[in-house]
Amino acid sequence: MPTVQACAHPEQDARVRAVFDDIRATRKTDFINNMWRYLAFDPELLEQTWREVKEVMATPSQLDPMVKEMLYVAVSITNGCGYCVHSHTAAAKARGMTPAQHAELLRIVALAGKTNQLALGLQVPVDAAFDADASPR
Amino acid sequence: MPTVQACAHPEQDARVRAVFDDIRATRKTDFINNMWRYLAFDPELLEQTWREVKEVMATPSQLDPMVKEMLYVAVSITNGCGYCVHSHTAAAKARGMTPAQHAELLRIVALAGKTNQLALGLQVPVDAAFDADASPR
Amino acid sequence: MPTVQACAHPEQDARVRAVFDDIRATRKTDFINNMWRYLAFDPELLEQTWREVKEVMATPSQLDPMVKEMLYVAVSITNGCGYCVHSHTAAAKARGMTPAQHAELLRIVALAGKTNQLALGLQVPVDAAFDADASPR
Amino acid sequence: MPTVQACAHPEQDARVRAVFDDIRATRKTDFINNMWRYLAFDPELLEQTWREVKEVMATPSQLDPMVKEMLYVAVSITNGCGYCVHSHTAAAKARGMTPAQHAELLRIVALAGKTNQLALGLQVPVDAAFDADASPR
Amino acid sequence: MPTVQACAHPEQDARVRAVFDDIRATRKTDFINNMWRYLAFDPELLEQTWREVKEVMATPSQLDPMVKEMLYVAVSITNGCGYCVHSHTAAAKARGMTPAQHAELLRIVALAGKTNQLALGLQVPVDAAFDADASPR
Amino acid sequence: MPTVQACAHPEQDARVRAVFDDIRATRKTDFINNMWRYLAFDPELLEQTWREVKEVMATPSQLDPMVKEMLYVAVSITNGCGYCVHSHTAAAKARGMTPAQHAELLRIVALAGKTNQLALGLQVPVDAAFDADASPR
Numbered sequence: 001m002p003t004v005q006a007c008a009h010p011e012q013d014a015r016v017r018a019v020f021d022d023i024r025a026t027r028k029t030d031f032i033n034n035m036w037r038y039l040a041f042d043p044e045l046l047e048q049t050w051r052e053v054k055e056v057m058a059t060p061s062q063l064d065p066m067v068k069e070m071l072y073v074a075v076s077i078t079n080g081c082g083y084c085v086h087s088h089t090a091a092a093k094a095r096g097m098t099p100a101q102h103a104e105l106l107r108i109v110a111l112a113g114k115t116n117q118l119a120l121g122l123q124v125p126v127d128a129a130f131d132a133d134a135s136p137r
Numbered sequence: 138m139p140t141v142q143a144c145a146h147p148e149q150d151a152r153v154r155a156v157f158d159d160i161r162a163t164r165k166t167d168f169i170n171n172m173w174r175y176l177a178f179d180p181e182l183l184e185q186t187w188r189e190v191k192e193v194m195a196t197p198s199q200l201d202p203m204v205k206e207m208l209y210v211a212v213s214i215t216n217g218c219g220y221c222v223h224s225h226t227a228a229a230k231a232r233g234m235t236p237a238q239h240a241e242l243l244r245i246v247a248l249a250g251k252t253n254q255l256a257l258g259l260q261v262p263v264d265a266a267f268d269a270d271a272s273p274r
Numbered sequence: 275m276p277t278v279q280a281c282a283h284p285e286q287d288a289r290v291r292a293v294f295d296d297i298r299a300t301r302k303t304d305f306i307n308n309m310w311r312y313l314a315f316d317p318e319l320l321e322q323t324w325r326e327v328k329e330v331m332a333t334p335s336q337l338d339p340m341v342k343e344m345l346y347v348a349v350s351i352t353n354g355c356g357y358c359v360h361s362h363t364a365a366a367k368a369r370g371m372t373p374a375q376h377a378e379l380l381r382i383v384a385l386a387g388k389t390n391q392l393a394l395g396l397q398v399p400v401d402a403a404f405d406a407d408a409s410p411r
Numbered sequence: 412m413p414t415v416q417a418c419a420h421p422e423q424d425a426r427v428r429a430v431f432d433d434i435r436a437t438r439k440t441d442f443i444n445n446m447w448r449y450l451a452f453d454p455e456l457l458e459q460t461w462r463e464v465k466e467v468m469a470t471p472s473q474l475d476p477m478v479k480e481m482l483y484v485a486v487s488i489t490n491g492c493g494y495c496v497h498s499h500t501a502a503a504k505a506r507g508m509t510p511a512q513h514a515e516l517l518r519i520v521a522l523a524g525k526t527n528q529l530a531l532g533l534q535v536p537v538d539a540a541f542d543a544d545a546s547p548r
Numbered sequence: 549m550p551t552v553q554a555c556a557h558p559e560q561d562a563r564v565r566a567v568f569d570d571i572r573a574t575r576k577t578d579f580i581n582n583m584w585r586y587l588a589f590d591p592e593l594l595e596q597t598w599r600e601v602k603e604v605m606a607t608p609s610q611l612d613p614m615v616k617e618m619l620y621v622a623v624s625i626t627n628g629c630g631y632c633v634h635s636h637t638a639a640a641k642a643r644g645m646t647p648a649q650h651a652e653l654l655r656i657v658a659l660a661g662k663t664n665q666l667a668l669g670l671q672v673p674v675d676a677a678f679d680a681d682a683s684p685r
Numbered sequence: 686m687p688t689v690q691a692c693a694h695p696e697q698d699a700r701v702r703a704v705f706d707d708i709r710a711t712r713k714t715d716f717i718n719n720m721w722r723y724l725a726f727d728p729e730l731l732e733q734t735w736r737e738v739k740e741v742m743a744t745p746s747q748l749d750p751m752v753k754e755m756l757y758v759a760v761s762i763t764n765g766c767g768y769c770v771h772s773h774t775a776a777a778k779a780r781g782m783t784p785a786q787h788a789e790l791l792r793i794v795a796l797a798g799k800t801n802q803l804a805l806g807l808q809v810p811v812d813a814a815f816d817a818d819a820s821p822r
Contacts, residue, residue, distance in 0.1 A: 056248050063241050079250065110525040121500075258347070450670070453787075485619045501678050512611060520623055
């Protein structure tokens with residue numbers, strides 16, 4: 001149940017149409033997931049968001065595309081964003097994440113959630129060795 | 138400033154000594170970071186935590202060791218755990234993370250934080266296409 | 275799906291009735307949203323919560339009523355509370371939030387989510403200039 | 412480093428004085444911790460916050476005072492509020508929390524952090540058996 | 549709607565069968581809630597998770613079983629994990645939590661959420677008195 | 686203590702210099718706060734972040750500049766980002782936020798933190814009335 005109304009015919013707006021066309025071309029699929037359909041309530045917000053997602057996630061870079069989606073899933077789980085957990089888990093699978101890798105992703109994300117709680121509960125002082133400014137340049 | 142007192146001589150406890158020895162052997166370094174020094178206030182909690190961290194993070198698995206540390210950093214940032222951001226950023230660097238990869242990690246983690254907010258603000262309904270139970274087996 | 279049972283006839287309890295009457299009078303509507311219906315499982319918790327919400331949100335103050343609801347939405351998004359995102363987005367709209375202002379609210383909330391991640395990932399030291407105690411009195 | 416300036420002589424304000432006196436009387440100590448000193452920048456906010464903390468935490472109730480402080484610590488860890496982790500861990504110790512109980516608190520809080528991540532990562536559907544509204548009245 | 553497919557016949561896997569049998573024996577019920585059914589997609593993750601939950605939550609310890617479930621609920625609420633709020637609220641009720649205690653749990657968890665925001669908003673400096681390392685040994 | 690090293694002479698890089706110059710010109714001050722100094726470890730990340738912050742926060746728009754900073758503070762508190770709480774509280778004060786408005790901001794942010802916990806603890810079902818898709822177009 002959304003907080004804004006989905007447009008009945010979003011692609012009647014030329015800017016929305018252009019973004020949707022680019023999503024289809026970039027992803028090589030006709031499927032436009034709901035995130036974009038609802039962001040279309042404000043074409044400028046849609047454009048900006050897609051431009052950034054395309055640049056960061058769909059452009060060849062230092063990191064493997066599957067790894068990038070796994071990092072996205074890790075943040076989305078921790079923020080409790082169910083929609084994003086779904087869309088980026090699907091994206092990671094589409095980029096080759098096997099069930100065993102999915103399980104390992106969950107194991108790491110869960111362990112981090114656990115030791116984050118321990119470190120915050122103990123209020124462990126940061127070791128001087130971790131100070132990047134103290135490293136030799 | 139911690140919530141428990143660091144032991145003056147933690148390794149006088151045989152269980153703590155055994156864990157610290159295993160940390161040194163596993164990591165091939167004499168450095169024991171504060172997390173373990175403060176967890177030593179309860180030797181059983183120390184043992185359990187180290188056993189799990191070693192199993193998940195220091196055992197060859199489906200994912201690259203550097204990627205595993207980056208996933209840990211992603212969760213730690215999102216949970217606002219400064220200690221863990223430091224210790225796992227250092228670990229990722231030790232496993233080869235370059236400054237360019239560090240910047241890309243931050244870019245993805247930041248973008249995920251951004252679009253998580255958008256999806257939660259819009260309360261975007263999850264697409265039926267993402268339902269794993271609906272997929273053909 | 276709630277964790278407590280909605281009362282079938284909550285207004286048979288005099289304290290619940292009094293709160294619901296005050297909600298209707300304050301908001302000039304017959305609609306009592308689910309938050310209050312479920313809080314009614316404990317009339318004292320209902321009374322205390324409504325008293326505080328009324329005092330902070332429904333009493334003329336230093337800030338504009340629409341702005342107050344937008345601040346509430348910002349926190350609710352960040353905490354991942356879907357119910358509260360819905361109820362306070364509706365309240366902000368009722369106090370005049372236009373679609374363009376809604377989009378801007380989301381843009382700011384999303385950008386803050388993004389730069390929060392960057393500052394936490396970098397563990398940026400707080401500038402001395404931000405120390406309120408260091409300011410001239 | 413705070414965002415508001417600590418008052419040099421907060422008790423020159425009669426309302427602040429009254430709250431500080433009540434804190435000292437209620438807690439049977441002369442120590443006023445920083446939370447109250449900084450809240451004093453707005454005497455009304457100080458009054459309201461102390462009134463509620465006193466009512467919920469310092470009044471005999473259904474739950475044991477030590478347990479109440481442990482619950483407070485659990486939330487504060489999860490929200491990453493270092494100040495509150497400190498003040499309520501100290502309060503739990505003052506109400507009798509032993510090091511073994513402290514370790515157990517951390518173990519539970521850490522395990523919850525872990526399985527929260529798993530449930531959110533899997534997006535586990537809530538069992539119909541957990542629907543309070545479906546229970547026989 | 550989950551991110552992994554529930555196994556049609558999970559207990560055909562001997563490891564899953566053994567865990568489910570142990571859950572039924574430990575809890576003295578035939579009901580296996582969804583968390584375990586979905587974790588069964590990776591039998592090792594299922595085994596590890598159940599082993600730890602059993603050890604921490606179902607083994608006699610320093611804290612009362614109902615209190616342990618309430619602590620679990622406190623973390624789960626704060627992390628926004630709806631599934632875990634449900635399963636552990638049900639567990640706390642099964643261990644004797646009355647509606648009045650449930651209301652008190654919510655009151656404390658809500659107050660902590662409130663004062664966490666105040667302390668983080670004010671960035672209150674931690675009192676030297678809270679430094680465990682500074683205490684006499 | 687940061688996770689990347691501050692550049693000794695960041696403005697020797699032409700891209701960093703250009704961003705810093707634009708920050709100084711836009712804000713009409715010589716003060717460059719640490720966020721930008723540390724982001725300078727990756728000039729492209731610095732450029733992108735500043736471009737977006739400038740566009741969203743420093744360009745005339747639908748919302749009042751002070752309100753925009755208050756929304757930023759609300760998110761930053763809830764995410765537990767101390768750096769961002771400081772920098773945006775300072776920015777809100779620079780745009781006219783009085784101590785009374787600061788107190789009110791904290792009161793709303795704290796109340797939202799409280800009722801978010803209540804709604805999540807009760808798992809209150811979203812009212813059908815809040816479904817934007819169900820509204821008449």
